[in-house]
Structures are given as C-alpha cells and as structure tokens.
Amino acid sequence: MKQLIFGLAAGTTLVAFSILLQVSEETLQALIIFNVFFACMLFPLNGPLKRKMLALIMGNSVCLIWNNLFSVFVGAITAHALDGFNAVFVVLSPILNLLWVVSFWSLSLTFLANSKNERAAAKNAY
Amino acid sequence: MLIEVLETLFILLTAVMVAYLVRHYIFTITVLKTAQKKKTNSKTQNSVYPPTVSILVPARNEERVIGRLLQRMTELTYPKENLQVIVVDDASTDDTGKIAEQYSKAYNYIEVVKRDKKEGGCGKASALNAGLRHADGEIILCFDADYYPQRDIVEKLVKEFADPKVGAVQGRVIVLNEPQNIVTRLVALERIGGYCVDQEARNKLGLITQFGGTVGGFRRELLESLGGWDENLLAEDTDLTFRVYLAGYSVKYVSDAECYEEAVESWQAYWKQRYRWAKGHMQCAFKHSLNVLRSKKLGFIEKVDGLLLLNVYFMPVAVLFSWIIGVPLFFLKFSQCLTPFWTVISISLYSAVGNFAPFYEIGVGTYLDGRTRAQWLIPLLVFTFLYNIPICTKAFLDLLVSKLAGKNGNHWDKTAHSGNGNCYIASLLKH
Numbered sequence A: 001m002k003q004l005i006f007g008l009a010a011g012t013t014l015v016a017f018s019i020l021l022q023v024s025e026e027t028l029q030a031l032i033i034f035n036v037f038f039a040c041m042l043f044p045l046n047g048p049l050k051r052k053m054l055a056l057i058m059g060n061s062v063c064l065i066w067n068n069l070f071s072v073f074v075g076a077i078t079a080h081a082l083d084g085f086n087a088v089f090v091v092l093s094p095i096l097n098l099l100w101v102v103s104f105w106s107l108s109l110t111f112l113a114n115s116k117n118e119r120a121a122a123k124n125a126y
Numbered sequence B: 001m002l003i004e005v006l007e008t009l010f011i012l013l014t015a016v017m018v019a020y021l022v023r024h025y026i027f028t029i030t031v032l033k034t035a036q037k038k039k040t041n042s043k044t045q046n047s048v049y050p051p052t053v054s055i056l057v058p059a060r061n062e063e064r065v066i067g068r069l070l071q072r073m074t075e076l077t078y079p080k081e082n083l084q085v086i087v088v089d090d091a092s093t094d095d096t097g098k099i100a101e102q103y104s105k106a107y108n109y110i111e112v113v114k115r116d117k118k119e120g121g122c123g124k125a126s127a128l129n130a131g132l133r134h135a136d137g138e139i140i141l142c143f144d145a146d147y148y149p150q151r152d153i154v155e156k157l158v159k160e161f162a163d164p165k166v167g168a169v170q171g172r173v174i175v176l177n178e179p180q181n182i183v184t185r186l187v188a189l190e191r192i193g194g195y196c197v198d199q200e201a202r203n204k205l206g207l208i209t210q211f212g213g214t215v216g217g218f219r220r221e222l223l224e225s226l227g228g229w230d231e232n233l234l235a236e237d238t239d240l241t242f243r244v245y246l247a248g249y250s251v252k253y254v255s256d257a258e259c260y261e262e263a264v265e266s267w268q269a270y271w272k273q274r275y276r277w278a279k280g281h282m283q284c285a286f287k288h289s290l291n292v293l294r295s296k297k298l299g300f301i302e303k304v305d306g307l308l309l310l311n312v313y314f315m316p317v318a319v320l321f322s323w324i325i326g327v328p329l330f331f332l333k334f335s336q337c338l339t340p341f342w343t344v345i346s347i348s349l350y351s352a353v354g355n356f357a358p359f360y361e362i363g364v365g366t367y368l369d370g371r372t373r374a375q376w377l378i379p380l381l382v383f384t385f386l387y388n389i390p391i392c393t394k395a396f397l398d399l400l401v402s403k404l405a406g407k408n409g410n411h412w413d414k415t416a417h418s419g420n421g422n423c424y425i426a427s428l429l430k431h
Helices: A002-020 A025-042 A049-079 A085-112 A120-124 B002-040 B066-074 B096-106 B124-134 B153-162 B182-205 B220-225 B236-246 B267-294 B300-310 B312-331 B340-368 B374-405 B422-430
Strands: B053-059 B083-090 B110-115 B139-142 B166-175 B216-219 B250-261
Touching: A002 A025, A002 A049, A025 A049, A025 A085, A049 A085, A085 B340, A085 B374, B002 B182, B002 B300, B002 B312, B002 B340, B053 B066, B053 B124, B053 B153, B066 B083, B066 B096, B066 B110, B083 B096, B083 B124, B096 B110, B110 B124, B124 B236, B139 B153, B139 B220, B153 B166, B153 B216, B153 B250, B166 B182, B166 B236, B182 B250, B182 B267, B182 B300, B182 B340, B182 B374, B216 B220, B236 B250, B236 B267, B236 B300, B267 B300, B267 B312, B267 B374, B300 B312, B312 B374, B340 B374
Parallel strands: B053 B083, B053 B139, B083 B110, B166 B250
Antiparallel strands: B139 B216, B166 B216
C-alpha cells in the first residue's frame, strides 16, 4: 500500500513536471493515464522500489517521445489537406498508446522478476 | 430509426464487453491479494482419503506420445491396488493400440479398450463414455494422451473429494513444448492467464470453476447420474461443468496438481483447436444459458459468472460487430446520443483501461508463476486475439447454419500431436 501511494505521488510529480514543459493536450492525457496505470499495476507487486521508480521515469520519457512524434506525424498529414485524419487520430491514438504501454509494462515486470524463483520449486515435483 | 437501433445495439455490445473487462480486473486483483497469504500457508496436506481411482486415457493415433504417458502412469505414487488405468484405443490406424497393449501386459492395472472403425472415431466424449463403462473406481480421472503429469498428481486431485459437495476437480495445465516456436510460447501465456488467474480466482471467489476436459475428474456416482459425457457437443467438458453445478455440486481447482501438455505448434492447428472449442462452447451456451438463469442451486453472482463463462467465445464476434457498427456511426456523425466529447472520453478510457485488462491478467499470471522472460511476448497476444475473431465468427456462423438446417454439424477435428515435447522432458526432470 505504501509503495502504491509512493508510485502515485511520483507519477503526479512527473505529470506536473510535464505540464511545466508545456506538452500538448493529447500527450498530457496519455501521461496521466500511463502514470495512474503504472502506479496501480506495478507498484503493489513485490520488488525493489528503485527498479519501479526507474521504470516509471523511463515510461514517462517514452510517452513524451512517442506522443510528440505522433502529433508531429498527424500535424504533417493534416497540413496536406487531410482534415479527416484528425478523426482517425482520435480513434487511433489511444490504441497506439495502448500498444507501447502494454509492451513497456510487460518489460517492467521482468525487472521485478527474480530469476531464482523461476518455476524451480514446481519443477522439483516432477 | 435504423441509426437508433444500431446505436442501441452498439451500446449493448459495449456494455457486455465492459462486463468482461471488469471481470478480468476482479479476477486479477483477487489472485494478487490471495497470493501473499498462499505463500505462508502452502504446505500440502497428506491424503487421508485413498479411494479407488480409474484414469481414462482416450487415444486416437497417438503413437508418438502415448508411451510417454503410460510410462508416467507406472511411476505414479498412488497405491497401485487402488488404481486402474484405461486406455481407450479409439479406432487408431497407427501403433497406439500396440504400445498400450505392451503396457497392459506388463502392468496389471493398465487396461486397453479397443474400439473398431464402426463404433470409434466419433470424438473424445464417445471414447470417454466407452472407458467409463469399463471403469471400476469411485473417482474417474481423465488425461489426454499427450500429457505428462506429476508423480503425486492423483493424491493431489482426489483429496478434494473428501468434501462431499465437491463433484469434480481440475488440475493445472502447463505447456511442455513452450520453447518450440512463437505459437507454443503464446499458447503458454494464454494457459498461464487461464489457470494462474482465471481458474484460481474463480476457485477463491466460489464462482464457476471450469473442468477443462483433462487433468481432472469426477465422482463416479455423479458422473453416471448425469449420463456421462454428452456426445452431441464439441465442448463436452464445459457441458459437464455446468451439469455438475446445476446438480448442486461444485468443481474444485487444485493449482498444485500440475500436468504438462503438448501445445499446438502451428497457426493452422491453433485454428482447428480453437474453432472446435469456440463452436462447442457456443453449443453449451445455447444449451445451458436458460438453465443457469433458472437454477435454484446457483446464487446471483454464480449465475452472472456462469453466463459470462458460457458466452465467452461470442466476445470476439461481438468485437467484430461493434467495429462494423461503431466506426461508421462515429465517422458519419450520425450519432445522436453520443456527443463528440463523450465519444472521445469513452474511446480513450475503453482503449486504455479496458483493453489493458487481458494483458494485465496474463502479466500478473506470469509474475505470480515466477517467470522472468515470458512477459516479453505479452504484447504479441494482440495477434492471437485478432486471430480469434475470424475463428469465433466462423464457428458462430457455422453453428447458426447447422441450427437453421436442423443438423448436428459436428465434426471432431482431432489435434495431432507430433511428440516434439518428448525432448523437453529430460530438461524438465533435470531441474
């Protein structure tokens, strides 16, 4: 529980820092969702707090880079008279964000895993 | 008018999908919460209840794997005087029967039931019923021919029958040939989510724990009173699960009763297996949904979970239909009741919170299972989900056509086992 609160506090701080950087509305939305998710789904698991914090900071960096690149891409397309792409962006953006969030969360789980635990106990039963 | 109907349908489909996604979260959080307590109290109890047990092994053209299982049957620690192993040679055209006969001659508790082409080859349920007629045990367990169980698995499974309310038990299935290729690795992840989270949570919450057709069994009396396996269905295991619950008994999941299986190795084999499961499950949904709703033996929560379980293979079809309906509704701006603001918010929330749920479930499953690298492949499960959409849609349409035509339309497409899992057994025993 303490680690969850710590994770949420750290996530809030990172979001506040991003606001100071004047990120776009879409990026801010993605950052808030990522931090709340990451804090709720990784911090309550057993594992060193340092690794969780490192993963959280890396995740925020990936989120900023990903969303900035994507908004530049969308801007470039809409500038060439494809206004309808904005509507596609509304649908695509959360789905594409989901893809990297899932990938990043999956990788973060491996940070927490301890190789000594790997099914050794169960295999002994055979 | 048409737009309003489509909108209502879209909202209904989304509501059902949200129910499934919420279920994923409830199951995962339940398992996470109980995992810590389990660690402190994980000593297995010694069995003080040694009933007579009959193990049924339906086998059709399994020469590459049957020897492995029968050798394992001779190594079981359960008292052999209380054990009977029945291999049902279901009209095999290879050496399955010969291999089984060799074991039968060497070990008096192993028997072979031969079925010729006339009576055999009609599916697993038919073979199991043939085995049941020869079984003497108080408890009937089933193992598929490609399985490789723990030595003490029988003790672990049957001890649950000491509780008279338990009608059936289910052990855990682990993929033996996981490192073989990407298909087996993804199937292994699905299995981890299914057993470490779904089954575990259902067991903890007292919901509908599913009998998976193998690595489990029944009280003989109960099984006979239910009329054995239904040969008209492709998912005879799900059907029996519901008949057990509707009869007032429960199914117990035993997570430490582990058994390795040889998973499908190609996308074609995956399609065939999942098509059979999907169609069979849908048949069970048609057969049992009303019975579940009307049952006086099931509580409200059990009914809800039972309906979600019965209809789970309709979900990929529902997703396809909601895309077909939702995308034009959104882009053509026909939507009357969904303003753009609420549409954007709901899409964002659904995509982020909702779609993450199955990944979260499997991720937590791998974490609790002590895996260190399997998690890396979790994002690729999106492809298996997309692959399940045409599989389940075809199963649904085929079932509808056969229902309308008044035909059974069942064809048991057996999963072929290559025996490639044999090479992993040595490494399994080394650890």
